[in-house]
Amino acid sequence: MDYLIAPECIACDGFILRSYRPGDGGLLSEAVNDSYEHLAPLMPWAKPQQSVEESEKLVREFRARYLLAEDFVIGIFNTDQTRLLGGTGFHLREGPLATKSAEIGMFIRKSEAGKGLGTEALKAMLTWGFDAWPWIRLAWICDSRNKASIRTAEKAGMEKEGLRRGQAAEVGDGRRDTVLFGALRDNWAE
Ligand SMILES: CC(C)(COP(=O)(O)OP(=O)(O)OC[C@H]1O[C@@H](n2cnc3c(N)ncnc32)[C@H](O)[C@@H]1OP(=O)(O)O)[C@@H](O)C(=O)NCCC(=O)NCCS
Numbered sequence: 007m008d009y010l011i012a013p014e015c016i017a018c019d020g021f022i023l024r025s026y027r028p029g030d031g032g033l034l035s036e037a038v039n040d041s042y043e044h045l046a047p048l049m050p051w052a053k054p055q056q057s058v059e060e061s062e063k064l065v066r067e068f069r070a071r072y073l074l075a076e077d078f079v080i081g082i083f084n085t086d087q088t089r090l091l092g093g094t095g096f097h098l099r100e101g102p103l104a105t106k107s108a109e110i111g112m113f114i115r116k117s118e119a120g121k122g123l124g125t126e127a128l129k130a131m132l133t134w135g136f137d138a139w140p141w142i143r144l145a146w147i148c149d150s151r152n153k154a155s156i157r158t159a160e161k162a163g164m165e166k167e168g169l170r171r172g173q174a175a176e177v178g179d180g181r182r183d184t185v186l187f188g189a190l191r192d193n194w195a196e
Pocket of ligand 1: 112113114115122125147148152157
């Protein structure tokens with residue numbers, strides 16, 4: 007398998023998961039600017055004041071790579087799609103598409119964090135990922151200091167697989183321990 011006609015969208019309880027589209031730049035810019043301080047310590051891509059133009063270029067890149075089956079960046083929108091609540095995606099960080107393995111990434115915008123959305127969005131990504139996508143294995147990787155991320159994976163039902171120690175931190179010059187979580191299609195239904 008070297009190409010995938012990827013699922014586009016799923017409506018969940020209280021939010022919609024879908025590929026970004028041209029025109030979503032304003033919503034992305036607003037969500038990340040609202041969340042800079044919340045994201046900056048953890049997310050290497052966070053920038054202060056990301057303009058609408060920069061965000062529009064990003065969403066077009068996300069869309070292009072989605073259509074090419076290179077990377078699957080997904081927005082978490084409110085139900086009428088007037089607000090971006092966060093972002094997620096299936097990323098080919100464990101090997102090419104043929105491995106049927108992907109890593110789920112996620113951010114929830116600051117004003118929506120801590121209300122249960124991250125857990126629900128991760129559960130939805132796992133269920134959708136195993137039902138409608140070809141994934142056999144899905145991973146979730148977090149800095150051991152990121153208690154919210156660890157707890158989100160646990161609450162969504164992922165299994166802790168181990169700890170990689172002393173890796174170069176993604177943000178800053180320090181080192182970090184990385185907690186590894188995974189889920190497998192064969193036992194997800196249970
Ligand atoms: C990690 C993240 C996606 C979780 O989403 P969320 O909507 O805030 O998570 P939830 O509200 O579903 O909470 C899940 C659990 O984390 C806990 N939690 C949330 N924020 C926390 C914090 N700052 N410190 C410790 N625990 C926290 C919650 O209390 C809850 O556990 P509990 O039910 O046992 O109390 C979100 O906080 C985020 O975007 N963080 C910044 C980016 C990031 O770290 N992404 C993950 C990279 S792997």
